[in-house]
Amino acid sequence: xxxxxxxxxxxxxxxxxxxxxxxxxxxxxxxxxxxxxxxxxxxxxxxxxxxxxxxxxxxxxxxxxxxxxxxxxxxxxxxxxxxxxxxxxxxxxxxxxxxxxxxxxxxxxxxxxxxxxxxxxxxxxxxxxxxxxxxxxxxxxxxxxxxxxxxxxxxxxxxxxxxxxxxxxxxxxxxxxxxxxxxxxxxxxxxxxxxxxxxxxxxxxxxxxxxxxxxxxxxxxxxxxxxxxxxxxxxxxxxxxxxxxxxxxxxxxxxxxxxxxxxxxxxxxxxxxxxxxxxxxxxxxxxxxxxxxxxxxxxxxxxxxxxxxxxxxxxxxxxxxxxxxxxxxxxxxxxxxxxxxxxxxxxxxxxxxxxxxxxxxxxxxxxxxxxxxxxxxxxxxxxxxxxxxxxxxxxxxxxxxxxxxxxxxxxxxxxxxxxxxxxxxxxxxxxxxxxxxxxxxxxxxxxxxxxxxxxxxxxxxxxxxxxxxxxxxxxxxxxxxxxxxxxxxxxxxxxxxxxxxxxxxxxxxxxxxxxxxxxxxxxxxxxxxxxxxxxxxxxxxxxxxxxxxxxxxxxxxxxxxxxxxxxxxxxxxxxxxxxxxxxxxxxxxxxxxxxxxxxxxxxxxxxxxxxxxxxxxxxxxxxxxxxxxxxxxxxxxxxxxxxxxxxxxxxxxxxxxxxxxxxxxxxxxxxxxxxxxxxxxxxxxxxxxxxxxxxxxxxxxxxxxxxxxxxxxxxxxxxxxxxxxxxxxxxxxxxxxxxxxxx
Numbered sequence: 001x002x003x004x005x006x007x008x009x010x011x012x013x014x015x016x017x018x019x020x021x022x023x024x025x026x027x028x029x030x031x032x033x034x035x036x037x038x039x040x041x042x043x044x045x046x047x048x049x050x051x052x053x054x055x056x057x058x059x060x061x062x063x064x065x066x067x068x069x070x071x072x073x074x075x076x077x078x079x080x081x082x083x084x085x086x087x088x089x090x091x092x093x094x095x096x097x098x099x100x101x102x103x104x105x106x107x108x109x110x111x112x113x114x115x116x117x118x119x120x121x122x123x124x125x126x127x128x129x130x131x132x133x134x135x136x137x138x139x140x141x142x143x144x145x146x147x148x149x150x151x152x153x154x155x156x157x158x159x160x161x162x163x164x165x166x167x168x169x170x171x172x173x174x175x176x177x178x179x180x181x182x183x184x185x186x187x188x189x190x191x192x193x194x195x196x197x198x199x200x201x202x203x204x205x206x207x208x209x210x211x212x213x214x215x216x217x218x219x220x221x222x223x224x225x226x227x228x229x230x231x232x233x234x235x236x237x238x239x240x241x242x243x244x245x246x247x248x249x250x251x252x253x254x255x256x257x258x259x260x261x262x263x264x265x266x267x268x269x270x271x272x273x274x275x276x277x278x279x280x281x282x283x284x285x286x287x288x289x290x291x292x293x294x295x296x297x298x299x300x301x302x303x304x305x306x307x308x309x310x311x312x313x314x315x316x317x318x319x320x321x322x323x324x325x326x327x328x329x330x331x332x333x334x335x336x337x338x339x340x341x342x343x344x345x346x347x348x349x350x351x352x353x354x355x356x357x358x359x360x361x362x363x364x365x366x367x368x369x370x371x372x373x374x375x376x377x378x379x380x381x382x383x384x385x386x387x388x389x390x391x392x393x394x395x396x397x398x399x400x401x402x403x404x405x406x407x408x409x410x411x412x413x414x415x416x417x418x419x420x421x422x423x424x425x426x427x428x429x430x431x432x433x434x435x436x437x438x439x440x441x442x443x444x445x446x447x448x449x450x451x452x453x454x455x456x457x458x459x460x461x462x463x464x465x466x467x468x469x470x471x472x473x474x475x476x477x478x479x480x481x482x483x484x485x486x487x488x489x490x491x492x493x494x495x496x497x498x499x500x501x502x503x504x505x506x507x508x509x510x511x512x513x514x515x516x517x518x519x520x521x522x523x524x525x526x527x528x529x530x531x532x533x534x535x536x537x538x539x540x541x542x543x544x545x546x547x548x549x550x551x552x553x554x555x556x557x558x559x560x561x562x563x564x565x566x567x568x569x570x571x572x573x574x575x576x577x578x579x580x581x582x583x584x585x586x587x588x589x590x591x592x593x594x595x596x597x598x599x600x601x602x603x604x605x606x607x608x609x610x611x612x613x614x615x616x617x618x619x620x621x622x623x624x625x626x627x628x629x630x631x632x633x634x635x636x637x638x639x640x641x642x643x644x645x646x647x648x649x650x651x652x653x654x655x656x657x658x659x660x661x662x663x664x665x666x667x668x669x670x671x672x673x674x675x676x677x678x679x680x681x682x683x684x685x686x687x688x689x690x691x692x693x694x695x696x697x698x699x700x701x702x703x704x705x706x707x708x709x710x711x712x713x714x715x716x717x718x719x720x721x722x723x724x725x726x727x728x729x730x731x732x733x734x735x736x737x738x739x740x741x742x743x
Contacts (some may be wrong), residue, residue: 034333042320049299053288069124076110084357085524088141088143088518089521097156098360107121108344115341115342115344116346121330123171127141128176137463137464137469140518144543152209152653158210158215162217165341178219178238180222181231196680197677197678198562212724217326217329218250218252219242219248232287243283245718246721247720249721251325254298259287281315361521362526365540367538369516372512377532383451384422384451385421387423389428391409391423395459409455412524412526446488457498458498458502473503492512492513495516534593537627538593542585546585546589548583586701594622596698601618603617611672616667619665633696636675636694637693639691652674689711690711
């Protein structure tokens with residue numbers, strides 16, 4: 001009997017152990033139970049390994065190695081992946097719905113690579129650093145200098161990337177770089193000094209929108225420090241604001257070796273162990289770091305930190321719990337049949353559907369800057385010269401993948417033009433000893449041609465990660481090339497492929513047609529040709545102001561945004577909202593081959609009560625002879641403010657297509673919070689009672705009409721993840737589209 005009893009006990013123990021061992025694999029269990037169960041089975045070393053990008057296998061649990069590292073800025077940084085227009089170009093579309101479609105395509109391709117075992121779906125994007133200064137080396141990664149436009153484009157990126165399945169994330173978005181990281185040279189040694197009001201009104205909003213409204217799963221802290229404390233070990237920034245105030249439950253990753261930098265570069269603590277412990281305690285979970293043989297510095301320091309009593313294993317568990325949770329949310333431990341995204345095939349990679357979408361996005365992003373009745377060009381020009389260092393190059397921009405198909409501007413023009421098209425490089429991008437000879441060749445070609453298309457710009461040799469622009473001039477001898485060609489042929493169309501604002505004052509005065517075409521994805525050549533020859537009417541508008549030169553800008557390291565004056569220098573201000581400078585091209589500027597008229601501006605009420613909405617309507621007529629797109633822009637100004645406020649601030653917009661001779665009525669809703677400012681004493685957004693001017697414009701400077709509304713005083717209730725802002729549209733059809741939309 002004793003033997004039978006012992007046998008039964010053993011059987012029960014075995015069954016119990018088997019049952020317990022399978023809990024984390026059971027898709028019917030709650031995610032909390034599954035995560036806790038897996039975490040309880042991991043050793044300290046295995047837990048610590050999750051705090052770096054390259055995560056080794058846990059063979060005894062049957063968990064393979066994992067690379068927590070992916071780039072999807074404007075397409076996957078991978079082979080055979082569709083490359084869409086760079087972010088600065090997508091911002092210039094002013095089309096959030098298009099951004100959603102692009103993000104859906106990118107996430108389809110990410111899932112296709114995961115399904116074939118080639119890549120994971122932890123993506124370090126979107127970049128929502130504000131484009132506050134065009135000299136920043138990564139300026140092209142930004143959607144806009146305006147916090148509202150930035151927020152509305154970025155929210156759709158997150159929505160399209162993460163999908164809408166109730167059980168699984170399509171991909172994990174990691175919003176970066178938190179926060180105020182807008183100088184790249186020696187960024188890992190520098191602190192951004194930013195007033196709290198500017199943080200909440202200018203630098204925080206896009207992050208807040210992505211985290212609170214769209215529930216992005218991750219965020220990346222910057223390499224820099226904020227107000228004397230490294231971002232990756234900043235308790236106020238990560239725990240107080242991000243986690244407690246905004247209710248963020250996702251993971252936080254420090255930028256490349258940034259936890260190491262807390263000690264090594266920012267000199268905030270004395271040892272790596274102190275840096276690692278402080279990062280965990282401050283809410284940072286992981287450090288971005290890939291190496292063939294070395295683990296992340298963060299990973300190396302965590303066990304000694306625990307052994308030295310600087311950190312407890314239970315404190316580490318909080319971070320590892322958040323990291324494991326995302327692997328469950330992406331379906332890593334479940335039968336693929338349960339996950340709808342596991343069905344996405346490799347055929348979506350650079351599919352015709354995705355390439356057509358890349359073309360559409362490129363077309364919508366192009367901005368017509370000047371047109372003295374020279375555009376569009378006729379296709380039957382007998383002798384057409386295509387000149388410039390970007391003419392026979394499909395420059396995709398920084399953080400790009402490698403598509404099989406790339407259409408250069410020259411190729412696109414050759415396919416569209418009926419006459420003879422000849423090419424000359426003209427000069428190198430940054431200058432070399434052959435430039436004078438190349439310029440002479442270009443001049444000779446220009447003399448023999450009816451029309452010249454000059455394609456110039458800047459690339460990673462003058463602006464990229466770790467390298468800021470020293471000047472906004474065209475690099476090398478490109479300006480010299482333009483002047484030399486214009487001297488022998490006045491029929492010049494200038495095409496810019498820039499990373500942002502470029503000093504082309506002479507060109508604006510002397511060149512009859514100017515187009516900003518951006519690093520515009522793999523279909524850029526076809527898109528440019530379609531605009532040049534009038535198959536597509538340009539409708540893009542600048543998402544950031546263009547200055548005449550860097551001399552109009554404040555000190556590069558000055559993060560102040562709103563206008564103020566101190567004892568040490570002149571008045572300082574940034575962006576169209578506060579600056580009084582004479583811009584080369586203002587925010588929201590862009591021309592068309594047709595003309596639009598905006599009339600009959602109306603508000604649905606004369607007084608706005610606290611937490612209410614006001615509807616702004618206007619009639620938009622296409623009075624020209626071509627179909628086209630107009631972008632209606634709504635700005636707000638507090639007429640009686642007791643504090644510094646913007647001259648005007650974008651609070652609503654809509655891109656619409658109108659046929660020639662027709663008109664449409666546009667309705668744009670402004671929520672109560674559109675009239676608020678951040679009150680540092682209340683630590684909340686507040687609306688002051690009084691009159692506000694609601695302006696409708698075709699750019700920030702071309703205001704075509706306005707109405708005044710009385711607004712009641714009130715404080716905007718703070719919202720956290722699970723709640724929504726006044727700009728969140730729960731009825732947006734993009735929330736219910738199926739994952740196969742673009743396949």
